[in-house]
Amino acid sequence: MEIINAVKERRSINFFEPGREISVGKLKELIELANLSPSSFNLQPWRLVAVNTPERKKALRKCAFDQPKVEEASAVFIIIADPDAVEKNSARVLDSWEKLGYMKPEMRDVYLGMMKNLYGEAGSLTRKLFAVKNASLFGMNLMLTAKGLGLETHPMDGFDEAAVKKEFKIPDDKLIPMLIAAGYLKSDIKLLPRAFRRDIGEFTSFE
Numbered sequence: 420m421e422i423i424n425a426v427k428e429r430r431s432i433n434f435f436e437p438g439r440e441i442s443v444g445k446l447k448e449l450i451e452l453a454n455l456s457p458s459s460f461n462l463q464p465w466r467l468v469a470v471n472t473p474e475r476k477k478a479l480r481k482c483a484f485d486q487p488k489v490e491e492a493s494a495v496f497i498i499i500a501d502p503d504a505v506e507k508n509s510a511r512v513l514d515s516w517e518k519l520g521y522m523k524p525e526m527r528d529v530y531l532g533m534m535k536n537l538y539g540e541a542g543s544l545t546r547k548l549f550a551v552k553n554a555s556l557f558g559m560n561l562m563l564t565a566k567g568l569g570l571e572t573h574p575m576d577g578f579d580e581a582a583v584k585k586e587f588k589i590p591d592d593k594l595i596p597m598l599i600a601a602g603y604l605k606s607d608i609k610l611l612p613r614a615f616r617r618d619i620g621e622f623t624s625f626e
């Protein structure tokens with residue numbers, strides 16, 4: 420599917436075909452493509468739990484204010500933002516830049532300094548914002564990619580973050596910007612027209 424069509428046709432789907440699975444191969448293809456998402460300094464501060472078994476979807480539904488789509492979707496992704504990605508991934512990012520010729524070896528410490536300056540100390544608000552910003556872009560990439568693979572999605576804020584962390588053993592210092600349900604539109608459902616969008620003049624200025 421053309422990217423413009425994917426953008427035009429992506430909708431938040433409330434009614435998924437219950438019991439219809441997405442093969443593990445297709446889930447992995449989706450995740451591989453979403454992983455091409457851009458990120459600050461290529462630090463990729465995201466983690467992902469793909470919840471695709473009936474028992475675990477039922478458990479997740481209990482943490483998501485009993486939203487039926489959590490259980491009816493083929494899979495629900497827990498998008499996790501990892502503020503520690505600076506420490507965890509910077510060496511590999513710089514190794515790769517050096518190896519591929521993006522960066523001279525003597526620039527290594529300069530880049531490390533820039534990352535520390537921009538993204539603050541582990542545990543700081545700056546660091547959390549960095550992680551959530553990039554993990555959310557990953558989530559958007561996942562939703563558009565899903566559309567390209569013939570899947571529908573639904574992003575969700577409606578969950579108890581503490582309960583999801585407890586149920587899925589996600590460490591307390593991580594953040595969960597959203598859940599994303601993925602699957603196939605229920606066969607007897609006709610979507611309502613897309614809801615209002617503001618006129619772009621309301622929020623755009625050109626300079």
Ligand SMILES: Cc1cc2nc3c(=O)[nH]c(=O)nc-3n(C[C@H](O)[C@H](O)[C@H](O)COP(=O)(O)O)c2cc1C
Nearest residue numbers: 429430431432573574575576577578596597613614
């Ligand atoms: C971060 C985020 C969280 C959302 N949380 C929920 C949710 O918990 N439950 C829900 O029904 N819709 C949720 N939505 C879906 C929005 O209501 C939906 O994106 C919006 O109405 C626009 O519709 P569209 O996505 O079909 O264009 C969420 C969307 C985003 C981006």
